[in-house]
Amino acid sequence: MSIVRLSIQGVRNIANTQFHPGPGVNVLHGDNGAGKSSVLEAIHLLALARSFKVSRTRTLIRDGDDQAVVFAELDSGTRIGVQRSRNGQHGIRVNGEPVAAVSELAHRLPLQLIHSDSFLLLEGSPGHRRQFLDWGVFHQDTAFHAAWQNAQKSLKNRNSLLRSGRIDRSQLAVWQREFLLAAEHIDALRKHYLEGFVPLFHQVLDQLIELPDLRIHYYRGWDKSRTLADVLDNQWDRDIKLGYTQSGPQRADMRIKVRSQAASDVLSRGQQKLVVCALKVAQSLHLQAEHNRPTTFLVDDLPAELDRHHIRKLGSLMEGLTGQVFMTSVDPAPLHDFWQSPDRIRMFHVEQGQVFPADDLEQPDE
Numbered sequence: 001m002s003i004v005r006l007s008i009q010g011v012r013n014i015a016n017t018q019f020h021p022g023p024g025v026n027v028l029h030g031d032n033g034a035g036k037s038s039v040l041e042a043i044h045l046l047a048l049a050r051s052f053k054v055s056r057t058r059t060l061i062r063d064g065d066d067q068a069v070v071f072a073e074l075d076s077g078t079r080i081g082v083q084r085s086r087n088g089q090h091g092i093r094v095n096g097e098p099v100a101a102v103s104e105l106a107h108r109l110p111l112q113l114i115h116s117d118s119f120l121l122l123e124g125s126p127g128h129r130r131q132f133l134d135w136g137v138f139h140q141d142t143a144f145h146a147a148w149q150n151a152q153k154s155l156k157n158r159n160s161l162l163r164s165g166r167i168d169r170s171q172l173a174v175w176q177r178e179f180l181l182a183a184e185h186i187d188a189l190r191k192h193y194l195e196g197f198v199p200l201f202h203q204v205l206d207q208l209i210e211l212p213d214l215r216i217h218y219y220r221g222w223d224k225s226r227t228l229a230d231v232l233d234n235q236w237d238r239d240i241k242l243g244y245t246q247s248g249p250q251r252a253d254m255r256i257k258v259r260s261q262a263a264s265d266v267l268s269r270g271q272q273k274l275v276v277c278a279l280k281v282a283q284s285l286h287l288q289a290e291h292n293r294p295t296t297f298l299v300d301d302l303p304a305e306l307d308r309h310h311i312r313k314l315g316s317l318m319e320g321l322t323g324q325v326f327m328t329s330v331d332p333a334p335l336h337d338f339w340q341s342p343d344r345i346r347m348f349h350v351e352q353g354q355v356f357p358a359d360d361l362e363q364p365d366e
């Protein structure tokens, strides 16, 4: 599904603008502060009802406006509207009908984001990698969302009991049983996903850069040689002391290593960016292959940190994606010889929060 018309109101410096993206790669170029990332923010809001940077949530709505509103028409004819107000409330409509769950939006418009925070996938806490892994599992298997919600609920209740000071054993047994069931289910779904994803990731990575020693190691969140029930029994005293459950799928990780060291410690900044791009591109190729569903890509300032050779390689990978790509760049020149089929690239100029179509690929300055 691709967006054929996008209308944005009240997002950062965008008062009101609309444009018609193409089905392939869309390049948004313009000066610093023009509003390029704000357009990406708007598409992110449309797909997930929130900003892509937590720190930006408060500044997502344009100064002086009460709300941000993004509306899109998809090539399928579906109309999606998302509105977010200053108190954090959001309203979602699909074909005019209100929709309660953000997960329904996420399901309709699978979205991948590549921007400065994407490095956290390698150098950040396990939570960033779990979020990445679960994006894939969520889109692969409809059972995942319910299992994940069950795990969250039973974990929250177990943790409240741990902190309560007086443990009601029968209550604890109920939550623990739910938690164990959900944990096993989540682990099985994550493992199944990785069996398909990891070989594809290596194929994509090989097209971009030679890193033969790079490996993905899945950690399920508890000792692989014991059952979670056994681990929880053993950790009981410490769980009570800490007031939370130390093991379970909420502690899973997908460690990315070069030999035995963390990839973020060994690889250069540019190499890390290529690994992150390979992870995200592979995830969308996997979704395409398994469910014939395209992914929309938001790519903020791709050329930064990459040499021409790798920009070109990444460009041809991006062109090969079946979903739409929205890419920002201050200067379109580094992207000039980036494309195999320049006629399929749509260029837009962004200026003072307005998006204008630019008819042709601009020539780099001599």
Ligand SMILES: Nc1ncnc2c1ncn2[C@@H]1O[C@H](COP(=O)(O)OP(=O)(O)OP(=O)(O)O)[C@@H](O)[C@H]1O
Pocket: 011, 012, 013, 014, 030, 031, 032, 033, 034, 035, 036, 037, 038, 039, 059, 060, 061, 062, 063, 328, 330
């Ligand atoms: N809530 C807001 N209301 C009005 N303007 C805002 C708000 N939040 C941010 N801005 C401004 O919006 C402008 C556009 O920011 P944006 O990040 O979209 O620019 P950009 O074109 O991506 O720039 P760069 O190339 O520097 O990354 C900036 O001048 C920023 O200060």
